[in-house]
Amino acid sequence: MLQLCKVTKALFISNGRSACSEPLVQREAVTLCINVSKQQPFPGGRVATLRIPVYDDPHEDLYQHFDRCADAIQREAERGGRSLVYCKNGRSRSAAVCVAYLMKHRGLLLAEALQKVKTARHVIDPNPGFMAQLERYQEELRRRRRGGEA
Template sequence: MITSSLSDEEVKSMVQGPGDIEWRYEMRRECQEILPGLLLGPFIVSKSAETMRSLGVTHVVCIRDAKEAFSVKPRFPDQFQYLTLDVQDNEEQNLIRLFPNAKAFIEQAIANGGRVLVHCNGGISLSPAFVIMFVMQYYKLSWEDALHLVQNRRYCISPNGGFLAQIKEYEAIYRASNAVASHPPVARSMTRRKREDEDDDEEDLRMDDRKRRNQDGEDEPDEDAMQL
C-alpha cells in the first residue's frame, strides 16, 4: 500500500482542503479530486468519455447496487480500465470485505501515473465510503480526519450509519496492519534459533555423558529391557 507520512501541520492543512472553493449545489453532479490521481463523483461523470478524458482519467472504479447494473455499468471498456463492484447500498453491506480489491486497483493505477475516478450512482454514500478508507490509509489518518478531508472537497457526501461504523472499524484494521509490517517477526525467528541451539547443547551433553560412562566402565542402559 502506498502511504504518505505527513506532519501535524500538513495533516491539518490537508484535512481543511482548499479554502477558495465555494460549493454550489450543481457541483454534486461533477467529480472532485480528493488526492493527486484520485477523483470522486457520481455516475453521470462516467457517462461521458470526453469528460473523463478531459480530466485525465485512465481508470474507473464503478460501484453499484446490483439492481442498478442495467444502467450503472462500464460504458467505455476500450478506452478506460474498469473495476466493477456489485454491492447493496444499505447499512448491512460489508464494505471492508470488498475494499482490498478497490484499494489494490487504485494504488496500482496511481503508482503507474494514472488517474482514477471512483463513482457510485450519486457519489453521496457508497463510493465516498471506499474513498474515505483509501485516504485514511494513504495519509495514515484517523477516520474522522479522513472523513473531513473527503467532505471538504466533495461537500455533499454522507455515508450511511452502517458505512460510518465500518470506516471507524477500518482505522483499527489498517493501523494494526501497519504495526505488523513495521515490526517483522525477527523475535520469533530468534526464539526458534535459540531453541534449536538449546536442543543441540542438550544432545551434546547426553553424548558426553555416555562417553564418560563408557570410560568409567559403566554399561549403557539396555533400551529393549527398559521397554519391557
C-alpha cells in the same frame, strides 16, 4: 452539473451521471473507473474498470472490498494514472471507498479522510453501516501497522 471532484492528484469521486460522461472522463485523464454499484453503467472509451457490486444499504459488506479498491487506486497512481470512484449519487458507497484509500495509503485517520473527501465533494455522507465498517477498517489498519505489515 456534470463534474468529477478531485480528492487527490490521482483520485476523483462523482455520481454515475458524471462518471458516464466520456468527454469529462477523458478531460481529467482518468485511467481506472471503480463503479461501486450493481447497476450503474461504465463510461465508454479506453478506461480500465472495476465493479464493486453493492447496494447503498447499511447491511451490505463493503468492508471486504476496501483493501482491493485502495490498492487498485494506489497502483494506478504509482503508474501515473488517475482513478475515478463513483456510485449512483456519489454520496455513500463511493465516498466510503475513497476514505478507505486515504486511510490505508495516505495514513489518514477516519475523521481526517472523511473531511478530505467532503472538501472535494460536499454532499458525501456514507450510510451508518459503511461508517461502522470504516471504523472497523481503521482499527484493522492500526493493528497491521503495529504488527509491521501494511
